[in-house]
Amino acid sequence: MDTRLLRFFVSVYEQKNLTRAAEQCFVSQPNISHGIKTLEGELGKSLFVRHKKGVDATIEGHQFYPTVKRLLSELDLLSNLFENTEFKNKVVIGVANGLPQEHKQQFFRKATDLLKSVEWEINDISRKNDINLLVREWKYDEDIFLPLWKEDYVLCIPNGNPLLKKEVISIEDLKNEVFIHCPTCEAHQQCLSILNMGGHYTKTIANCSSKTETLTMLMAGLGVTFLPEWFVDGWYGFETRKFDGPRYFREVGLAYSRKSLKEQPITMLIEYFSKKSLKVNPFSKLGVYHKK
Known part of the structure; x- marks a missing residue:
């Protein structure tokens, strides 16, 4: 079934007038009339009753409207599915065990703000990752290390x-x-x-x-x-x-290979944290039990 004819039907149903429906669909009135007749022929049912002031929907027209409206709405969503991808960048990062939550939170918050549109894939530290957040002693020999905090x-x-x-x-x-x-x-x-x-x-x-x-x-x-x-x-x-x-x-930071610098998100992270230190609020600590 031609979706163009379905859009004609919805416009006529809502406007209750062929002329106004034609203007809304940017076609001539004869095109609207012909489209509705074609649709009625495919369905084998009359959808509208015509009179001097316009048209009224038949019982079948009223039954048909909500289904068509929902279908067209879903088709519109489908056509726009890939137009506005929320995450345009992907960063595969390894995070070492035993790192403080507050520092990790600050890093990911700042990095996400910096990269704007980013999807994180977080793994254990590995050479397969784009970059690793770890203690200096755990980096791979060939990797470059950028300290973030001591x-x-x-x-x-x-x-x-x-x-x-x-x-x-x-x-x-x-x-x-x-x-x-x-x-x-x-x-x-x-x-x-x-x-x-x-x-x-x-x-x-x-x-x-x-x-x-x-x-x-x-x-x-x-x-x-x-x-x-x-x-x-x-x-x-x-x-x-x-x-x-x-x-x-201990010194914690980002470890990365030279080939990772070919990826723009990694380059942006390295450039930013080379100039800006990771600041953690000392008053954000939650625990008091072990303090004298």
Whole structure:
């Protein structure tokens, strides 16, 4: 069935006048009349009753109208389906585990505003991604690294530990303390170097495969550990203390290959964050349980 004839029908039905319908459809009145007769012939039903002032719909015309109206509306939506694609850019990004939510939120919020029309595909870190958000030590050798933020590690002490009586902890205070370690952690070697200063011996109660498991053992009260400041925010069962020793931190940023710079969205991200630092509101932390 010719959709043009259906549009003629809707116009005549709504205008109740062949002349006005012809003007609305930008055709002559004879074309409208011929179109309606053709449509009635295909249906085998009269759709309008003609009189001196115009036309009135028949019972069949009234029944036909809502179906045709809906059909034409759906056809209009179908024809415009690919005209206004909401997302014109796609970025495949890998995001490392254990990164603070607040920092990730700020990055994706700013990056989405910058790229305007972007669809994100978020995966584990991999060479297959356009770009990776990760700790410097985890980047691939051939990739370029653009730092976004530095995050200090803090000394975490479980509730009930006598060390909590002190405001500042020295390396001497950690002598013979029971420690929870995460060998896969990017800063594990930093931690061992600090603890081995002065030849002190520390006991290891657990070696964990992730920061999350390290946090679990800490909250269980099994020992002390160093963890990223924002990573531990909001949890309970322990407190943090200032450590009077070498700074212990990690650097997080974007890692990308040179070929990724051929993609405009990646180039825009790199150019922007090369000039603008990622700002995180220090008052946006949610947790207070581990603060003294």
